[in-house]
Amino acid sequence: MTSRWLPHPLLTLFLTVVWVLLTNSLSVGSWLMGAFLGWGIPLLCQDFLLKTPRLRRPALLLRYMLVVLYDIVAANLNVARLVLGPPKNLRPAFVEVPMEIEDEFVLTLLACVVSLTPGTVSSGLSADHKTLLLHGLDVDDSEQMIAQVKNRYEAPLMEIFECSRT
Incomplete structure (x- = not known):
């Protein structure tokens, strides 16, 4: 209360x-x-703080945190390999990821998680909150990157929190 x-x-x-x-x-x-x-x-x-949606599946949140931690470690190793290797191996690109999440808190959490994994940075969110702009250090296939963000990060967040979908 x-x-x-x-x-x-x-x-x-x-x-x-x-x-x-x-x-x-x-x-x-x-x-x-x-x-x-x-x-x-x-x-x-208090006027600047986002309202946190109700946690629907706390056990899944713990699993999600472990997945993100694993991705951070793996991405660190991959970025180290890329940075220490020849510059021609880098394929930086901006990718627009369509968002299903409408809740501002969960969108912010998703953007933070993506930025925590080395090699990717959330660069912006469209005014209508329907598209997240990401920058990747090594993007071989933009569709694969979109699928990875949606399946590995966005979908579990929608299960963890009670938030609306588009």
Whole structure:
């Protein structure tokens, strides 16, 4: 339950703990300052925070995180091989990926996940939120890249969260 004066209780708790860890002090003053910042920052920024959709399948979220972690490690090795190899092996390209997700939070999460995997960067989202522009360091086949993003990242997110489809 959230109230007008405590709109994001978990964020408040998280910011409080982060403040105490940053100050490296367990004093009452540190906890009070952390609680004040943890309360004030979400209150002042609540118009900018995205509403998080309900988590439908938490177990799938854990699996998704493991897949993303694996992809990050594999992409790091691939990018290292490409960068240390001859420049002629690089095939950079921009690819437009059509999006089925309409929820802003889930779209943001998808864009972040794609950018976390080395060799790809989300470069923009169309005004109607229907197309995600990606830049790939080594794109052999743009259709294959689109299919990979949609199957490996977008489809599981739509299962994990309760979000609308187009």
